[in-house]
Amino acid sequence: MPLKVYYPRPKIGLYPREVDKQAWDLLQAALDPEIEFMIAPEIPDPADYHVLITGWPTKEQIEASPDLHTLVIPWAGLTESTREILQEYPQLNIHNLHHNAVPTAETALMLLFAAAKCILPIERKFRGHDWRPRYGPNPALLLSGKTMLILGYGAIGQQVGRVCQAMGLNILAIRRNPDAPALEDLQAEVHPPDALHKLLPFANVLMVTVPLTDETRGLIGKRELDLMPENSILVNVGRGPVVDQEALYKALKEGKLHSAGIDVWYNYPPDEDSRAHTPPADFPFYELDNVVMSPHRGGGASEVELLRMSHLAELLNAAVHGEPIPNKVDLKVGY
Template sequence: MHGVASVGERAVARLRRERPHWRFTDGAPPAGARYSVLVAGRPDEALLSASPALRTLVVPFAGIPAQTAERLADRPGIAVRTLHHTAGPTAELALGLVLAAARALVPADRAMRDGDWTPRFVPPEPTMVLAGHTATVVGYGEVGRRVARGLAALDLRVNAIRAGARGTSGDGVALIHPPRRLPELLRRSRVVVLAVPLSARTTGLIGANELALLPDPAVLVNVARAAVVDESALYQRLLTGKLAAGLDVWWSEASGDGPRTGIAASRFPFHELPNVVLSPHRGGAFSLPEVQRARLTELTRVLDDLSVHSGE
């Protein structure tokens, strides 16, 4: 089994130790490459074309980048596997954003640092109680299911939107609906959590019309991708003061190999709004050692599975 891994030198070294019968090449493809599995989130044309034996691309995180999806469109013979080791941490952050936004924790924290107890007696708007109300989770995959369980534990009635659902069914935690039911569900949702993959169908899924359907007050949390929500429409809706939001994904973000300061997350000043909790795309907690270990464990499991099915 040949592999090209883009998961870091330490990870490749550990894989080589633990699976000595596998063969790896890290970096640029060698001459006469015959790897059958490519581990890369954003492979270039050289990596995708170098080996005629390539049958599987393993994206070492959740979701498929748009550029990768475009390059794979002309390669139907390459199957794609993704990793979901960050599903738990992402769901945790989503629930944290729901609670922080609903109870205006950030404005209250700022006030108390100045010795101001006013938020105890005059809650910042919008401040709301969640129990007994309805929540909708848009995207019912690894993250969405965990978020739904957390919301149900807070005594919310949970609905979920899942692509491919043809009718409404329940799984003991949420009522699962097809995407066409989204407008109806938004009308009665105090909480909406976006955990849907970005695709042509989900880009701009939440626009001005959808935001107008939300009741007052409501909470919108996005741990999916920024482009799922119309940037301008969300900012304008938040200006009314009746919607709170928790945002972990942005329309402009710092990259790991570029500058980390002085980067505006949006063309609109979301940071000036007291009813928004801002998070710098840290839901997956990818820099934490335990998450890095979980990533390698899941990657090993996926490669083991591919090895078994290929007979190698």
């Protein structure tokens, strides 16, 4: 029986035409012949699709097809508005794509290294031909031999852990299900969420990769930052509000933390006109030399659409063959 899939998206989309075409060709070549794939901004007629692919499903899209049984959100996690809508449709199976785990992990590592080596203020001075930082006290931290605590040991966290373990860091991790499968070559010590306060005093690096849920909002505040060792580093590629912004700002400004690398924020531009002048937080992180700032672009890369379509093909092929579909979302916890 054919598997009918509807992807409500313009064929050009938000990416350059040549990238989208290449990704679309890859998807078509990788899909099982039994999969009928429809891509269009409007609901098809007849609306008899089994799988809907979108991060912002509408009630119309969900209710149009009586055959709909699966929603695929084409990234990791889901928005709060989507979560609220889906509470009305408990019969739906919901799955994510984790295609951007490697790009996000690479961004996390970039932020970590740049923060640990204090490269940005030094680079700014050197652009003015100022060599003096080479001859003064060196504030860079050595990472090898230190301990990293990964808060959220999913696809992103494991990719980060794999690289850092190879560099000589000891890896601790917190995961909702500590016994869930992980990369075979990792030797991390994995703990449940209630071990957070016990582990923070060992965390020379706190790597935040968890999604934002009711349980993770404000999970890292003043108390948690105070538990970390002096001269430690925090990197956040999960969601901004997982870390209390005031507590983080004060810990950085007062020198409790050595540095931070942040890709996810607290305020976002509400429209296109605001993109050139929206402060990302309520506190002036931009004034601090010990912060590396990135405008939530960690999961992106020039090849990201190719990765997305490759992972989408794997997921849909599993569905049409009756195999377990990866990355099932638990609406109760939000990921």
